[in-house]
Amino acid sequence: MGDTDTLRRPWEETASAGVSATKTLALDGALSLASGRTLDGVVVAYETWGHLDALGTNAVVVCHALSGDSHLAGLRPGEPDDAAPGWWDVMVGPGKAIDTDRFFVVCANVLGGCSGTTGPSSIDPETGAPYGLRFPMVTIEDMVDAQARLLHALGVRRLAAVVGGSMGGMQALAWVKRYPERVASIVADATTWRLGPQAIAFNEVGRRAILEDPAFSGGDYYDAGQPESGLGIARMIGHITYLSDESMHKKFGRRLQSSAEYAYDFVSEFQVESYLAHQGQRFVERFDANTYLYMTKAMDYFDLQGDAPSLAAALRDVSARFLVLSFSSDWLFPTARSKELVSALRENGNEVSFAEVPSGYGHDAFLLEPEAQHRLIAPFLTNSLAHARAAAGAEGALSDAAPETEVAS
Amino acid sequence: MTPRELLRADQQLITDLVPEGARVLDLGCGDGALLARLRDERGAIVRGVEIDLADIAKCIERDVPVYQGDLDEGLNDVPDDRFDVVILSQTLQVVKRPRLVLSEMLRVGKRSVVSFPNFGHWRVRAHLALRGRMPVSEAIPYSWYDTPNIHHTTIADFRDFSADCGAVIEREIAFVGRDDGRPRLVRALPNLLADEAVFVLRRK
DSSP states (O other), X not given: OHHHHHHOOGGGXXXXXOBOOOEEEEOSSOEEOTTSOEEOSOEEXXXXXXXXXXXXXXXXXXXXXXXXXXXXXXXXXXXXXXXXXXXXXXXXXXXXXXXXXXXXXXXXXXXXXXXXSOOTTSBOTTTSSBOGGGSOOOOHHHHHXXXXXXXXXXTOOOXXXXXXXXXXXXXXXXXXXXXXXXXXXXXXXXXXXXXXXXXXXXXXXXXXXXXXXXXXXXXXXXXXXXXXXXXXXXXXXXXXXXXXXXXXXXXXXXXXXXXXXXXXXXXXXXXXXXXXXXXXXXXXXXXXXXXXXXXXXXXHHOBTTTTSSSHHHHTTTOOOEEEEEEETTOSSSOHHHHHHHHHHXXXXXXXXXXXXXXXXXXXXXXXXXXXXXXXXXXXXXXXXXXXXXXXXXHTTOOOTTOOOOOSOO | OOOOOOOOHHHHHHHXXXXXXXXXXXXXXXXXXXXXXXXXXXXXXXXXXXXXXXXXXXXXXXXXXXXXXXXXXXXXTSOTTOEEEEXXXXXXXXXXXXXXXXXXXXXXXXXXXXXXXXXXXXXXXXXXXXXXXXXXXXXXOOOGGGOSOOOOBOHHHHHHHHHHTTEEEEEEEEEEOXXXXXXXXXXXXXXHHOSEEEEEEEEO
């Protein structure tokens, strides 16, 4: 082991998870939502990697962030080898931190999303038209409930770990609070137990840009084309919050995009302007404006403490192990919030490890600092698996000779 | 199975001081070797605090829960008497605010165990007295200008310091560390003949 393992840099091995196709599952019956409404005919889009072991001890759910999807790693069928791999390819694959040789990894598009799972752009069976704003408000907990239904259908009863960054981390926290007996370990990466007013404020400005775009048409824009201007602006604001002062200085400085001199005009001149415009443009090509509204609102509503007198009290039933990571320049999901979570867990006696990874990348660091995350998350998950297997063994079900079976192909 | 690791001499002594099943907090726990040993051999419930990220990764490898924190900021979120034993092993000399750190240890733990290199050892004294230079030794292997050790103490000084912080000394183990990890205990003239010491303290 040792030598080859230390020389290997698995996070640099692109698309090593191979090719995987998005699958869909239609949930049986209605899904009850936090708002009191119910949703019928929910379809969940998901991908899986690796195999569930005979005792079902090695399942890991990875939850995606605001603009993510189920395509976590590797390539989609038919994509060329040099296509951009899944959004967390640096962390997921054989020998990577989320090791697909050892874990059965599941990633589902969230409820309310626009990448295959039922959301506001889906057809409302009652009207035969897209839901638009008639889609019920969904919460982080509702997203988790939909995933729980999916896992049940896949034959997964327990999770060795739930891993998530940003909004995905909120889902990981909601997972363990909602289903404490099913989740052995949590990786809460660049996330928070609730947003502060600063983050809510940025979300609201993004939503306003969409809602007040004339093309928004009350959310019923699916025939005429979506509010590109509003969604693009929302994404530009988002990107500002994902970067840091330092990373913007390094990436753009005050450099001009294509001229040596100022144009004395309102055209996009500075590199940072071009970058934001480009990010906005790319986003409107792949993301639904209504989903953006629903996702940001779900994040704003998320509060792990809920009605409990303290965060610790809210987590009293949770016995899972935790790894909480923050990034030094992340001002959107700041270290201070992560420490509050860690404090509550320590007060409750949970096994919790916490580190603040030094990084200049701002909130984006969880996508851009694979080495540090690898060094912390990989051993944590290795031990998560050991704990999950020990727990299964303690129930008298463990047999080392049990053959591995494939649950989903 | 990994072979049983050789612990530092003071850690070996500390292992013997921790009761079965104790709740243990190690401040400046380094790579987590001591806590892993206490968990595996003493059935202790262990928690570490460490500032260095590489060490934190090693703690996580050993499945030792570790919190990245600066001891000089205290242990605000830890309730009184939360731990049976709080350890400060070879760390006192590197903290900026030793009084705050020891007071916090006494508050959150029923027993505090502190180990440190003894600056009163005759070799250190001789170094300064005869050569007129800042001592560099096996127990204190740094030059004055690049040492992390900013608060050197002697066994005699530490006794006063403990009393000053409102601690009662329950045990005092003076020893000479050796390469085999098996300390040689020093009973006579400890402040002169021992190069390290382990103190067990509790609140008055």
